[in-house]
Every structure is written in C-alpha cells, then in structure tokens.
Amino acid sequence: MASRPANNQLDSPELGFAEIVRHHQSMVFSIALHFLADRSAAEELAQDVFLQLHRTLPSLKSEDHMKFWLRKVTAHRCIDYQRRRRAPQISLEDAPEPVASTHSADPFLERRVRQLIATLPEKPRMVVILRYQEDMSPEDIAQTLAMPLATVKSHLQRSLAILREKMTRTIGEVLI
Amino acid sequence: MNQPNEDMKRIDELMKTALRREEVPSGFAERVLARAEQRPAVTLEPERIPWFHFFSRPLVRWAAFTAVTASLIAGSLHYRNVRREQAKGEAAKQQLMLALHIAGSKLQLARSKVNGIQTSQPRRERETNRSRSKS
Numbered sequence: 616m617a618s619r620p621a622n623n624q625l626d627s628p629e630l631g632f633a634e635i636v637r638h639h640q641s642m643v644f645s646i647a648l649h650f651l652a653d654r655s656a657a658e659e660l661a662q663d664v665f666l667q668l669h670r671t672l673p674s675l676k677s678e679d680h681m682k683f684w685l686r687k688v689t690a691h692r693c694i695d696y697q698r699r700r701r702a703p704q705i706s707l708e709d710a711p712e713p714v715a716s717t718h719s720a721d722p723f724l725e726r727r728v729r730q731l732i733a734t735l736p737e738k739p740r741m742v743v744i745l746r747y748q749e750d751m752s753p754e755d756i757a758q759t760l761a762m763p764l765a766t767v768k769s770h771l772q773r774s775l776a777i778l779r780e781k782m783t784r785t786i787g788e789v790l791i
Numbered sequence: 792m793n794q795p796n797e798d799m800k801r802i803d804e805l806m807k808t809a810l811r812r813e814e815v816p817s818g819f820a821e822r823v824l825a826r827a828e829q830r831p832a833v834t835l836e837p838e839r840i841p842w843f844h845f846f847s848r849p850l851v852r853w854a855a856f857t858a859v860t861a862s863l864i865a866g867s868l869h870y871r872n873v874r875r876e877q878a879k880g881e882a883a884k885q886q887l888m889l890a891l892h893i894a895g896s897k898l899q900l901a902r903s904k905v906n907g908i909q910t911s912q913p914r915r916e917r918e919t920n921r922s923r924s925k926s
Contacts, residue, residue: 632827636820644819645812658816665823666830728809747803748810779802 632672635681636665642682642749643689649744650693652733660696664689686749687759694737731781738762739770743778746771 643664647657667688668681675681732743738760745751745759753771757764846852 633820633824636823640815640819640823641812644815645810648813649810654816658819661815661819662823662826666826669827669830724805725809728805732810743806744810747806748812750807775799775802778806779798782802782805 632669639685643685645748646689646744647693649748650741660692664692690741690760697737731778735774739774742767742770743774
C-alpha cells in the first residue's frame with residue numbers, strides 16, 4: 616500500500632481518498648500533536664490538511680509527491696496556527712502537559728522530553744520533529760520547509776545543544 | 792566509545808522514542824470523509840492569472856504597441872491641426888482689427904470734411920445777399 620500511486624484513486628475517488636487518509640493519518644496527526652502539544656487542536660489541523668488534500672489530489676503525481684505535500688502542508692499549517700494563536704515563547708514550567716504515550720518505556724522521561732521540545736521556537740521545533748519523528752534527512756527537511764540546508768543544520772545543532780543542556784539539568788540523573 | 796558520544800546516542804534514542812508516531816483518535820478518518828463529502832466534488836482550484844499576463848502573448852503585445860503608436864500619431868496630428876486653426880483665427884482677427892482701424896480713420900476724415908463744408912456755406916450766402924441789396 617505504501618507504494619500505491621495516487622492516481623489509482625481515480626477508479627473510485629472516495630474509496631481511494633479513504634485509503635489515503637487511513638494510510639497517512641498517523642503521520643499528519645503526530646506532526647501536529649508533537650508541535651502543538653494539544654490533542655484537539657492537532658486533530659482539527661490534521662482534518663484540515665486532509666480536506667485540502669481532497670481538493671488538491673488530482674494534481675499530485677505519485678505517492679512520494681503526496682507524502683512530501685502532506686508533510687509540507689502540515690508543517691506550514693502548524694507554524695501558522697501557532698503564530699495565529701500568538702503563543703509567546705514558553706518556559707519549561709509553562710509548557711503544556713503532553714499526552715502520555717500508550718506504549719512508553721518511561722512515560723515520565725518522555726513527557727519531560729516533549730515538554731522540553733515544546734519550549735523550542737517554532738521553526739527549530741518543526742525541524743526537530745521532522746528529523747526524529749519522520750527520520751528525515753536535513754536535505755529533505757530543507758526542501759519541505761523551503762529553508763536553506765545550512766539553516767536546517769544549524770537549527771538541529773542548536774536545538775539539540777539546548778535540549779541536551781536542559782535534559783542534563785532537569786532529568787540528568789534519570790538519563791545518565 | 793567515549794562519554795559525549797554515548798550521551799548523544801542516548802539523547803537521540805530518547806528523542807526518537809518521545810517523538811514516535813501516535814495513534815489517531817478513533818473515528819478520525821470517518822470524520823474527515825464526512826467533512827469531505829459535505830464539500831463540493833474534487834476539483835482543481837482554478838489558477839488565478841494576473842491581468843498583465845494577458846500581454847505576455849506576442850500577438851497581443853504587438854497589437855497593444857501598434858494601438859499605442861497609432862493613437863500617439865493621431866493625437867499629435869490632431870494637436871497640430873488645432874494649433875494651425877488657432878493661428879489662422881488669430882491672423883484673421885488681426886486683419887479685421889486693422890481694417891476696422893483704417894475704416895474708422897477714413898470715416899473720421901470724411902466727417903471733418905463735411906463739417907468744413909457746413910461752416911463755409913452761411914458766409915457765402917451772406918455775401919450774396921449783401922451784393923443784391925447794393926444793386
């Protein structure tokens with residue numbers, strides 16, 4: 616199913632679209648959830664992304680193109696949503712409590728890591744999410760976010776340095 | 792392996808675990824499909840073309856260029872004609888003023904002559920009456 620071309624959905628458009636939604640829903644929802652740290656906002660945003668996909672579907676040429684499009688649109692919508700909400704740079708204490716994962720080895724540690732990620736500025740946060748959730752290369756992230764490769768690399772390095780420092784400060788004894 | 796590399800590896804693993812994909816809320820796909828059905832059928836949004844793109848066609852560009860040039864030439868010719876007519880009118884006005892001036896001065900001359908005749912006529916009449924009484 617992963618290699619299924621997008622154009623196959625022309626045989627039965629609605630059935631094809633339903634399959635596409637089920638196939639990609641986890642990716643889109645998770646990017647939004649990790650970025651916004653708000654389950655209902657993430658669901659609403661993910662639904663909007665799929666509705667936009669529904670309108671744009673005929674112009675997408677392949678499965679890879681669709682995946683690229685979904686990541687790009689989700690990332691930009693997340694950043695726009697955050698800016699519209701005018702959320703100021705939040706501190707670790709003010710960071711929203713992330714939703715606990717259902718199959719976590721250490722729920723406390725993961726929650727703290729997500730809280731730390733939520734304190735990053737918008738673009739570096741999205742770079743980190745795409746890097747670690749989607750396992751994307753810096754080149755792919757640069758293309759998706761329409762950003763110079765050097766900027767992506769510097770965002771990654773700086774974000775990791777910040778996270779590492781905060782982690783050792785707040786959860787160092789658990790981590791090491 | 793040294794300690795910083797070990798730490799980085801651990802942080803990498805931790806990040807990957809913390810940021811793994813999550814399960815969507817149940818009924819997510821159904822809600823998306825229901826919303827999609829409420830919308831109009833799948834159509835590509837028409838591409839908005841800026842008005843000036845109309846002039847990107849060579850034929851249109853040439854037609855516009857020709858129209859602009861023709862209207863410039865016609866405008867300048869019309870302006871020249873108007874100026875010429877104005878000059879003619881001005882010259883005619885000057886001629887008329889001169890003619891009126893000449894006619895006025897002639898009239899003045901004629902009037903003064905007529906006045907001269909009228910003043911000399913009673914004296915003559917008196918002289919003829921005096922000569923008649925003597926005789």
